[in-house]
Amino acid sequence: MGFLEWLQNSRVGLWISESDWGYPIVLNGHAVGMAIVVGVVLMFCVRVLGYNKSLPATVFEKLLVVAWLGFALNAATGVLLFLGKAQQFIVNPAFLIKIGLIVCGGVSVWLLTRMFDQNPAWAQENDMPSRAKIVAAFVIVFWLGAIVAGRLIGYTLGPPPPPSIT
Amino acid sequence: MTQTENDIMQWLYDTVLGQAIRDSTWMFPSLETVHFIGLSLLMGSMLIVDLRLLGIMRDYPIRHALAFLPWAIFGFVLNTFSGIGFVAADPFMYWPNPAFRLKMYMILLAGLNAAVFTILEHRKVAGFGVGEETNTFTKVSAGLSLGLWIFIIILGRSLPTFEGSMTFF
Numbered sequence: 633m634g635f636l637e638w639l640q641n642s643r644v645g646l647w648i649s650e651s652d653w654g655y656p657i658v659l660n661g662h663a664v665g666m667a668i669v670v671g672v673v674l675m676f677c678v679r680v681l682g683y684n685k686s687l688p689a690t691v692f693e694k695l696l697v698v699a700w701l702g703f704a705l706n707a708a709t710g711v712l713l714f715l716g717k718a719q720q721f722i723v724n725p726a727f728l729i730k731i732g733l734i735v736c737g738g739v740s741v742w743l744l745t746r747m748f749d750q751n752p753a754w755a756q757e758n759d760m761p762s763r764a765k766i767v768a769a770f771v772i773v774f775w776l777g778a779i780v781a782g783r784l785i786g787y788t789l790g791p792p793p794p795p796s797i798t
Numbered sequence: 799m800t801q802t803e804n805d806i807m808q809w810l811y812d813t814v815l816g817q818a819i820r821d822s823t824w825m826f827p828s829l830e831t832v833h834f835i836g837l838s839l840l841m842g843s844m845l846i847v848d849l850r851l852l853g854i855m856r857d858y859p860i861r862h863a864l865a866f867l868p869w870a871i872f873g874f875v876l877n878t879f880s881g882i883g884f885v886a887a888d889p890f891m892y893w894p895n896p897a898f899r900l901k902m903y904m905i906l907l908a909g910l911n912a913a914v915f916t917i918l919e920h921r922k923v924a925g926f927g928v929g930e931e932t933n934t935f936t937k938v939s940a941g942l943s944l945g946l947w948i949f950i951i952i953l954g955r956s957l958p959t960f961e962g963s964m965t966f967f
Contacts, residue, residue: 656959663955664948666834671842675866687862694855698845776835783831 636718637795648716655716662709666782668702670775673741680744680760680768689748690755696745703738719793726788730781737774740767799894807889816886826887829880836880837951839873842866844947851923851932851940860926897960901953908946915939 639645647654676692676699678684714721721727744767748754754764810816819825843866849855850863885892892898919936926932932940 656956660952660955663834663837663951667838667841667948667951668845670835670838671840672845673842674839675842675846675869678869684862684865687858687865691855691858691862694857695846695849698849779834779838780831783827783834787827 636722639715639718642715644712645715645718648712655713658709658712662706662713665702665705665709666779669699669706670702670779672696672699672702673737673771673775676741676744677768677772680764682759682765685758688755689757689760693745693748696741699741717789717792720789720791721785724785724789726781726784730778730785733774733778733781737771737778740771740774743767744771803893807893810886810889813886815883816889819883819887826884829883833877833880833884833954836873836876837954840870840877841873841947841951843869843873844943848940848944851936852944853931853937856929856931859928860930860932861924864920864924891961892957895957895960896963897953897956901950901957904946904950904953908943908950911939911942911946915943 640649648658649655672695676689676696679687679689679692744764747764747767754760760768819829846855846866847863847870850858850860855863915936919932919939923932923936
């Protein structure tokens with residue numbers, strides 16, 4: 633636990649856990665980033681699943697850039713939030729499940745965009761093939777699951793461990 | 799706080815809904831999760847609409863962007879109902895909270911902005927094709943929409959920060 637404790641006691645860790653504005657500012661960034669990444673990704677998925685079929689699904693190539701910006705914002709703010717209570721997060725099951733779901737969510741979105749790159753003909757298709765729809769359904773489950781797990785962290789985070797004696 | 803405000807909050811507090819949410823351990827967290835999913839749906843669809851109206855995204859006709867608006871409305875409805883649940887569970891925390899009041903005013907402003915756009919511009923821009931630029935009025939309205947919804951998310955997430963205070967600073 634030495635490294636995690638060192639992280640918590642770093643200047644950034646203390647800014648998050650002890651300053652008046654550090655935690656609220658970073659948490660706000662995390663909420664806005666979530667809305668951007670999950671929101672755009674969900675719209676991409678409902679299009680792949682058959683909503684708004686007359687819209688070429690390839691326009692999401694550019695819109696997904698916006699989603700990845702939200703993802704980057706949340707990776708950055710997420711690391712900062714982690715630093716504030718590293719020792720508590722690392723043993724929290726909801727946190728570990730959330731990280732797993734986000735990795736799956738990110739990889740599956742990337743997989744879906746790769747399928748689009750490899751099948752340029754899909755740009756003209758109204759109906760997406762079922763393998764794209766299956767991936768889109770998984771993407772929705774992963775990201776909604778990540779929101780559920782993330783919310784549960786707030787209710788299940790344990791108390792801080794006693795400081796280690798060196 | 800006036801007597802009337804106090805009476806309304808007490809009534810809300812005593813409703814079956816308020817009692818049920820307070821007595822349950824899982825209802826409040828579940829409503830929060832619904833609220834987060836709702837705001838994501840609202841934000842995602844508004845980004846597609848507003849970025850196109852602003853001209854930052856131009857490679858799809860505007861009517862295709864507007865076709866995502868039902869998801870924004872669905873998200874808003876989810877958040878209205880889950881939000882009523884939060885307030886019913888603890889009205890004496892929410893109503894005096896300056897972040898809550900400002901959030902409600904900003905939602906009204908965002909609604910007014912959307913109504914003005916719908917009445918004045920919606921029908922006109924719905925015919926705009928790939929690459930076609932909207933007028934300044936529409937761009938201001940779209941920029942205002944994105945800015946307001948982001949501000950509304952921030953105000954909501956800041957509710958605990960301002961809990962118990964009567965002013966912002």
